[in-house]
Amino acid sequence: MSDPYSNLAAQEIELQERIADAMEARCLEPAQVAIRKAYLSNLDLPPDAKALELGSGTGHVTRDLIKVAGAASAHGIEPSPVMVARANRDFGDDPRLSFSQGDAKATGLPDSSVDMVLLHTLLCHVPGPQDVLTEVHRILKPGGVLAICDGDYDTATAQIADFDPLDQLVRFMIDQNVTNLWIMRQITGLLTQVGFDLGPSTGHGYVAEGEAGYFLTVIDRGADRMVEDGLLFSETGAALKEEARRRVAENRFFGFMSYVSQIARKPADG
Numbered sequence: 001m002s003d004p005y006s007n008l009a010a011q012e013i014e015l016q017e018r019i020a021d022a023m024e025a026r027c028l029e030p031a032q033v034a035i036r037k038a039y040l041s042n043l044d045l046p047p048d049a050k051a052l053e054l055g056s057g058t059g060h061v062t063r064d065l066i067k068v069a070g071a072a073s074a075h076g077i078e079p080s081p082v083m084v085a086r087a088n089r090d091f092g093d094d095p096r097l098s099f100s101q102g103d104a105k106a107t108g109l110p111d112s113s114v115d116m117v118l119l120h121t122l123l124c125h126v127p128g129p130q131d132v133l134t135e136v137h138r139i140l141k142p143g144g145v146l147a148i149c150d151g152d153y154d155t156a157t158a159q160i161a162d163f164d165p166l167d168q169l170v171r172f173m174i175d176q177n178v179t180n181l182w183i184m185r186q187i188t189g190l191l192t193q194v195g196f197d198l199g200p201s202t203g204h205g206y207v208a209e210g211e212a213g214y215f216l217t218v219i220d221r222g223a224d225r226m227v228e229d230g231l232l233f234s235e236t237g238a239a240l241k242e243e244a245r246r247r248v249a250e251n252r253f254f255g256f257m258s259y260v261s262q263i264a265r266k267p268a269d270g
């Protein structure tokens, strides 16, 4: 099975729900909240700014467009009906927020109609990311802002010593769940090709803290996938999951990944 996030709507409902739980766990971790705050504050949006998140998942990050970036309204577009239902369940009461099913490559929105677009951990899952950037360029107003943030996935690790078997689960999970590991190392070239002006680029170190909620979902999904693929016996998968939990309980767990954010603008005369 290739990256399930690249075609989430086609996956079993149970898998979509499991991925939604993992996304929610990640969104709520204080270290992840801090990363979003670091690159979404100070974007200098107009007072009545209309913002859009493509690949909006459970909607937590879409809400940041209002809470952190200061947009007046925000809409999330997302192909998975499970995600859209969760976003509507959790945030549907706020009249400034809305969500719909759709594709980042063909939003159906008019030309030059939004002030800001956010792509938070979307592009690593999309085959042909330049098609998304071309669509964003079309729908942004001249001078509009594009904010992108994604993992620098080759840095993901749970390794605490040489030959640590837990690290293999993390690497396997990333290999099986990310379409382009190198997207943030290629992003400036892609943005320039599409016609964006480049703004600040920032690295953000993410260290799993406390209960390591999100990192445990990575370990668990890596172990389960190895068992499904017949690479591990189920008892071995369960033992590795237990190893991760013991490390958390005994304050010996380490989980890390770098994220990179990139701000860009559609030229004012574009």
Ligand SMILES: C[S@@+](CC[C@H](N)C(=O)[O-])C[C@H]1O[C@@H](n2cnc3c(N)ncnc32)[C@H](O)[C@@H]1O
Residues within 6 Å of the ligand: 005, 006, 007, 008, 009, 023, 027, 054, 055, 056, 057, 058, 059, 060, 061, 077, 078, 079, 080, 083, 102, 103, 104, 105, 120, 121, 122, 125, 126
């Ligand atoms: C890792 S999740 C990130 C969700 C959210 N941005 C967050 O950070 O919590 C990636 C999301 O992108 C969505 N996605 C994948 N391909 C897409 C496409 N072509 N257009 C729009 N969304 C897409 C997936 O369904 C998934 O919900």
